[in-house]
Amino acid sequence: MRFSIATALLGPAILVSGAAIPDTPEGVAPPVPLNEIPKHTMVIEPEQLLQALVEKGLALTNGTILDKLIPSAKPAASKSNNEVNVNAVDDEVSIAATCNNPRVRIEWDSYSNDDKNAYLNAINCLRSRPASGSFPPAGNRYEDLVRLHQQVTDQVHDNAKFLVWHRYFVWVFEDILRSECGFDRALPWWDEGRNTGRFASSSVFSGDFYGAIAIGGQCVTNGKFANSNLNIGPGSSNRVQCLSRAGDSTQTSKLTEDLVRSVNAIPNYSEMAYYAEGTFHAYGHLGVGGTQADKYASPGDPWFWLHHAYVDRNFANWQGGDPNTRLNSINGNDKNGNPLTLDVMVYMNGLRPDVRIRDIMDVRSEKLCYTYQY
Numbered sequence: 001m002r003f004s005i006a007t008a009l010l011g012p013a014i015l016v017s018g019a020a021i022p023d024t025p026e027g028v029a030p031p032v033p034l035n036e037i038p039k040h041t042m043v044i045e046p047e048q049l050l051q052a053l054v055e056k057g058l059a060l061t062n063g064t065i066l067d068k069l070i071p072s073a074k075p076a077a078s079k080s081n082n083e084v085n086v087n088a089v090d091d092e093v094s095i096a097a098t099c100n101n102p103r104v105r106i107e108w109d110s111y112s113n114d115d116k117n118a119y120l121n122a123i124n125c126l127r128s129r130p131a132s133g134s135f136p137p138a139g140n141r142y143e144d145l146v147r148l149h150q151q152v153t154d155q156v157h158d159n160a161k162f163l164v165w166h167r168y169f170v171w172v173f174e175d176i177l178r179s180e181c182g183f184d185r186a187l188p189w190w191d192e193g194r195n196t197g198r199f200a201s202s203s204v205f206s207g208d209f210y211g212a213i214a215i216g217g218q219c220v221t222n223g224k225f226a227n228s229n230l231n232i233g234p235g236s237s238n239r240v241q242c243l244s245r246a247g248d249s250t251q252t253s254k255l256t257e258d259l260v261r262s263v264n265a266i267p268n269y270s271e272m273a274y275y276a277e278g279t280f281h282a283y284g285h286l287g288v289g290g291t292q293a294d295k296y297a298s299p300g301d302p303w304f305w306l307h308h309a310y311v312d313r314n315f316a317n318w319q320g321g322d323p324n325t326r327l328n329s330i331n332g333n334d335k336n337g338n339p340l341t342l343d344v345m346v347y348m349n350g351l352r353p354d355v356r357i358r359d360i361m362d363v364r365s366e367k368l369c370y371t372y373q374y
């Protein structure tokens with residue numbers, strides 16, 4: 001298997017032509033130079049995914065999934081209009097204990113401006129709260145989460161625990177946002193495949209919300225998180241640095257709806273998880289770049305949660321393709337080569353109670369109790 005580490009390392013820092021790089025304002029630490037950021041290196045090119053699918057007999061042609069390939073990759077046959085009812089509790093799924101009224105995570109474009117502002121303000125609320133003291137050198141409550149991610153990065157990346165750990169991590173973030181900053185709305189996710197190659201012109205990266213993306217590794221100086229100092233990272237080290245980005249549309253151009261459908265056409269959990277991590281997951285991190293490309297400290301850029309909710313939504317959709325099997329079994333190994341089972345623990349290092357994988361396989365479980373708009 002050929003990993004395009006070169007692409008990851010040499011990925012160009014694309015600047016919007018003509019845009020001046022703003023000086024770092026007083027009190028804002030300089031960005032981590034791009035070549036000092038320990039980036040996500042598990043990167044699988046779309047061509048490699050295609051090749052793997054051909055080898056597995058899940059052949060694709062012309063970049064589009066053939067319907068005949070995998071029945072389970074298609075929407076459930078009974079949903080004949082194939083539009084998912086936002087409020088529907090899927091009564092075909094009678095397996096795990098299901099909650100009666102799951103929260104529906106809403107796609108960014110369906111999320112009102114009022115919701116967007118409330119959500120980003122709630123994140124800033126967490127960033128203004130004191131750290132717990134259990135995750136030094138976190139400088140605020142939000143950074144407790146960043147530090148936790150940094151602590152466990154090697155356990156929960158590059159192996160089959162990746163999807164389940166991050167599922168629970170996003171849920172814990174949401175739970176903290178609700179309980180400590182009064183956030184009482186739906187959690188958003190962003191349909192990145194629908195924005196392939198044009199992240200820079202989306203409202204997400206506008207001055208109203210997350211701020212600019214195509215700034216060549218410089219500090220983010222507009223939007224809700226302008227001129228932020230971060231205390232966690234780069235990598236597994238810690239020093240004060242600004243929130244930075246280095247948008248790279250060559251990465252985000254690879255992140256298409258077809259690509260996600262292709263990954264989700266793989267019936268084997270650990271193989272699907274491997275390609276999910278190395279393709280759309282990696283392209284999103286590297287495509288936003290700067291802080292977000294840091295494998296350890298990427299939650300320092302709050303865009304992380306939109307991205308990982310999207311990764312989780314793709315996982316949930318994959319599970320929905322064959323719920324009887326995919327909500328009730330797991331395979332693959334942890335970092336040490338031990339097989340994952342439904343009884344394996346998912347750790348939050350005290351931020352929230354640890355859970356077993358079985359508690360979080362179904363997003364509609366009593367524990368999690370959410371679903372996705374589509």
Ligand SMILES: *[C@@H]1O[C@H](CO)[C@@H](O)[C@H](O)[C@H]1NC(C)=O
Nearest residue numbers: 060061062063064065066067
């Ligand atoms: C590509 O594949 C799709 C799905 O099978 C098919 O509908 C479409 O006609 C194909 N396009 C070409 C140019 O062959």
Ligand SMILES: *[C@@H]1O[C@H](CO)[C@@H](O)[C@H](O)[C@H]1NC(C)=O
Nearest residue numbers: 267268269270271272331332
């Ligand atoms: C799933 O894929 C893994 C990795 O390729 C393999 O070891 C395992 O046997 C597969 N499981 C099934 C049920 O095919």
Ligand SMILES: [Cu+2]
Nearest residue numbers: 149157166295
């Ligand atoms: Cu991660």
